[in-house]
Amino acid sequence: MVEHAAVASDLPTKGRVLVVDDDASLAEMLTIVLRQEGFDGRVVTRGDLALDAFHEYRPDVVLLDLMLPGKDGIDVCREIRAESGVPIVMLTAKGDTVDVVVGLESGADDYVVKPFKPKELVARIRARVRRNDRASQESLSIGDLAIDVAGHSVVRDGEVINLTPLEFDLLVCLARKPWQVFTREVLLEQVWGYRHAADTRLVNVHVQRLRSKVEHDPENPEIVVTVRGVGYKAGTG
Amino acid sequence: MLRARAPRRLPGALRRGLTFWRRSILARVVASTVILTALVIAGVGWLLLQQTRDGLLDDRVAAVTREAADEVREANGRLVSAPGQDSDASEQRRDITDLIIGRGSTRGYGVVVAGPTGGGARIAEGGTESSADFSPSSVPLSLERHFERSGATSAWTFTTIARTDGDDTVVSHEPGIVVGSQVTLPSDGSTYNVYFLFPLKEQQDTIGLVTRTLLTAGVLMLLLVAGVSWLVTRQVVTPVRMARQVAERLAAGRLQERLRVTGEDDLARLATSFNQMASNLQRQIRQLEELSRVQRRFVSDVSHELRTPLTTVRMAGDVLHDARRDFDPVTARAAELLQGELDRFETLLVDLLEISRFDAGAAVLEADDVNLVDVAHRVVDTTRALAEQRNVRLEIEAPDHPCLAEADVRRVERVVRNLVTNAIDHAHADGERTTTARVLIRVAGDEQAAAIAVRDYGVGLAPGESAMVFNRFWRADPARARTSGGTGLGLSISMEDTHLHGGWLQAWGRPGEGSQFRLTLPRRVAGSLRQSPLPLVPDDAPEPVR
Numbered sequence: 001m002v003e004h005a006a007v008a009s010d011l012p013t014k015g016r017v018l019v020v021d022d023d024a025s026l027a028e029m030l031t032i033v034l035r036q037e038g039f040d041g042r043v044v045t046r047g048d049l050a051l052d053a054f055h056e057y058r059p060d061v062v063l064l065d066l067m068l069p070g071k072d073g074i075d076v077c078r079e080i081r082a083e084s085g086v087p088i089v090m091l092t093a094k095g096d097t098v099d100v101v102v103g104l105e106s107g108a109d110d111y112v113v114k115p116f117k118p119k120e121l122v123a124r125i126r127a128r129v130r131r132n133d134r135a136s137q138e139s140l141s142i143g144d145l146a147i148d149v150a151g152h153s154v155v156r157d158g159e160v161i162n163l164t165p166l167e168f169d170l171l172v173c174l175a176r177k178p179w180q181v182f183t184r185e186v187l188l189e190q191v192w193g194y195r196h197a198a199d200t201r202l203v204n205v206h207v208q209r210l211r212s213k214v215e216h217d218p219e220n221p222e223i224v225v226t227v228r229g230v231g232y233k234a235g236t237g
Numbered sequence: 238m239l240r241a242r243a244p245r246r247l248p249g250a251l252r253r254g255l256t257f258w259r260r261s262i263l264a265r266v267v268a269s270t271v272i273l274t275a276l277v278i279a280g281v282g283w284l285l286l287q288q289t290r291d292g293l294l295d296d297r298v299a300a301v302t303r304e305a306a307d308e309v310r311e312a313n314g315r316l317v318s319a320p321g322q323d324s325d326a327s328e329q330r331r332d333i334t335d336l337i338i339g340r341g342s343t344r345g346y347g348v349v350v351a352g353p354t355g356g357g358a359r360i361a362e363g364g365t366e367s368s369a370d371f372s373p374s375s376v377p378l379s380l381e382r383h384f385e386r387s388g389a390t391s392a393w394t395f396t397t398i399a400r401t402d403g404d405d406t407v408v409s410h411e412p413g414i415v416v417g418s419q420v421t422l423p424s425d426g427s428t429y430n431v432y433f434l435f436p437l438k439e440q441q442d443t444i445g446l447v448t449r450t451l452l453t454a455g456v457l458m459l460l461l462v463a464g465v466s467w468l469v470t471r472q473v474v475t476p477v478r479m480a481r482q483v484a485e486r487l488a489a490g491r492l493q494e495r496l497r498v499t500g501e502d503d504l505a506r507l508a509t510s511f512n513q514m515a516s517n518l519q520r521q522i523r524q525l526e527e528l529s530r531v532q533r534r535f536v537s538d539v540s541h542e543l544r545t546p547l548t549t550v551r552m553a554g555d556v557l558h559d560a561r562r563d564f565d566p567v568t569a570r571a572a573e574l575l576q577g578e579l580d581r582f583e584t585l586l587v588d589l590l591e592i593s594r595f596d597a598g599a600a601v602l603e604a605d606d607v608n609l610v611d612v613a614h615r616v617v618d619t620t621r622a623l624a625e626q627r628n629v630r631l632e633i634e635a636p637d638h639p640c641l642a643e644a645d646v647r648r649v650e651r652v653v654r655n656l657v658t659n660a661i662d663h664a665h666a667d668g669e670r671t672t673t674a675r676v677l678i679r680v681a682g683d684e685q686a687a688a689i690a691v692r693d694y695g696v697g698l699a700p701g702e703s704a705m706v707f708n709r710f711w712r713a714d715p716a717r718a719r720t721s722g723g724t725g726l727g728l729s730i731s732m733e734d735t736h737l738h739g740g741w742l743q744a745w746g747r748p749g750e751g752s753q754f755r756l757t758l759p760r761r762v763a764g765s766l767r768q769s770p771l772p773l774v775p776d777d778a779p780e781p782v783r
Contacts, residue, residue, distance in 0.1 A: 023546075025549045026545055026546075026548055026549045026552075029548075029549045030552070032552075032556065033552050033555070036556070093544040114545060114547070114548040115544050115548040115551050115583055115586075116548060116551075117551065117555070118551070118555045118556075200646075201603075
């Protein structure tokens with residue numbers, strides 16, 4: 001059920017996208033649109049084949065439908081996240097709270113609700129891929145964490161903390177301006193690349209996940225501090 | 238208003254007491270039982286006392302009249318049998334007086350001897366002889382009058398006996414019986430009145446004892462009745478109170494609550510019926526929940542089924558649209574139309590799914606503090622392009638302080654955006670776009686609520702239309718073309734969103750004067766709204782024509 005949708009091209013692609021969706025027409029349409037935008041795409045139509053395809057294809061972004069035959073999209077998301085920080089964008093037909101939050105909590109970086117506009121999806125993918133080639137020689141610290149921006153690593157007491165690229169970006173964004181309180185809207189713009197106001201639950205869920213990794217006590221956060229009624233800021237302590 | 242209330246204000250303790258009285262069946266039952274019992278006991282006691290007293294006095298009266306008669310007969314006998322008719326009258330009188338007084342003092346009664354009769358002399362005027370510690374004034378005047386002439390039969394009456402000490406001063410009073418009789422001295426034929434004073438001390442003591450006994454018995458009886466009624470009422474009231482508590486918990490949504498059933502009496506059967514009712518309710522609610530769950534599931538499935546193909550069509554349309562320059566003009570135009578209608582179809586689908594989600598009760602509120610001033614600015618920013626295209630000027634009138642309400646920012650923004658785009662749509666009277674029209678967005682907030690009102694100066698609303706605008710797929714004029722491609726569900730969704738917050742969404746309008754839509758949200762989600770910080774009828778509206 002794995003097929004190559006990419007045509008041979010001499011031009012280097014902007015990135016490889018793994019499309020996991022059971023709807024063949026939609027999947028094919030997605031690869032057509034992605035190819036037009038310069039991405040290389042591959043389609044998997046079953047959830048239980050997704051992980052194998054992921055290993056073989058090494059995509060830069062995964063587009064993941066939540067309702068899949070073989071294996072639930074949420075489970076696929078967890079499995080991929082367990083071994084890689086690759087950006088995952090959920091394709092969901094349900095914008096309802098529970099589905100979106102469950103998807104985000106299982107490790108997705110972003111989500112797009114069907115029916116989406118192709119340009120919107122491409123913008124999401126670009127935002128997730130672009131951050132990979134933006135690196136500067138910079139060292140930051142927040143709390144007792146040392147952040148090496150170029151090396152993409154976060155160290156506490158000589159111990160490396162594994163963060164997904166998105167969580168890393170979120171932490172760097174806060175750490176660069178420890179004096180500033182970031183509203184959820186500003187974070188959406190700077191970290192996710194949204195130009196318009198979007199779902200602030202994205203920020204909430206990812207801050208929770210980031211906290212569970214970097215805080216000593218996620219119940220009493222000291223590194224990513226909530227400013228009630230405004231947003232978040234880097235902890236000074 | 239305060240002044241009108243003041244007289245009704247009661248002291249705290251009294252008010253609490255009254256509240257307790259109104260609320261406690263126990264207190265009322267016990268109190269009324271005690272009062273009724275007290276009345277009955279008082280009546281019975283009074284009757285008993287009366288009977289006892291009458292019996293005692295009747296006995297005593299019979300005894301003392303007999304005794305007095307005996308004394309008089311004996312005295313008369315003594316006088317008749319006295320030796321010689323020549324004896325001195327005063328000596329005879331003294332003898333007989335001493336005799337009677339002597340007998341009286343040994344047998345506990347007093348004697349007053351007055352006379353002779355016919356002289357018109359009163360006892361009070363002196364000239365009487367009496368027992369040592371009895372005052373002659375104990376004899377009432379009425380009895381004295383009875384014996385004003387000789388030959389009167391003996392008579393008795395109740396009186397107050399005055400006791401005297403050695404100096405003839407009155408030291409105490411006590412109830413008693415006075416029996417009067419006449420004695421005729423054989424020596425001079427004159428008649429003397431003899432009054433026997435019998436104290437009723439013993440009888441008084443007996444009555445006192447009986448009274449005390451009755452009182453004690455009555456009080457004990459009252460206490461017993463109060464205790465018994467308290468116990469009995471409590472046995473009934475306690476299950477009722479428990480039933481009330483359980484009913485309250487059931488009403489609060491704890492459907493698994495049940496009453497404990499003990500025994501087989503009426504209360505136990507009440508509890509059983511109550512539990513049955515609760516079980517039936519619980520089952521019905523479960524069924525409804527299940528139904529709602531199925532419906533939600535259906536909506537979700539339909540949503541998925543419709544959205545996926547629509548996404549494919551949408552993308553295909555976009556590809557065609559982007560490539561339309563390569564097509565011949567007819568195909569290119571078809572691609573454009575396809576694109577436009579896809580937008581409309583998509584909006585309609587989204588709106589339909591949204592409203593069916595409301596109908597299924599699946600809409601969830603994600604409440605947080607929202608500043609309506611920010612919301613107004615954001616909405617104006619996003620709708621500015623549309624407004625400029627329509628030649629409409631958007632104005633915001635907001636206070637400097639934030640107008641906060643606990644609300645779901647996504648939904649509130651959707652409501653406000655809807656109201657603003659609606660206002661832009663209808664901002665121009667008669668559909669002319671040559672002059673710049675105004676849309677004014679007012680924001681206000683206070684401790685209880687926050688409100689946004691969107692005012693336009695367009696065609697306005699006909700009478701009765703202000704309620705109908707929120708109906709699904711309602712159109713003011715079916716013939717009028719839709720300009721912004723609204724689905725006809727926008728205001729219905731806004732209304733549902735507002736209801737979800739416990740807020741108000743109201744419309745005002747008058748033909749030719751424009752209209753105003755006002756959204757009012759309570760400061761807290763659970764809070765109740767009493768008034769809006771903004772008037773529904775705008776200040777600049779002309780007075781209604783009557």
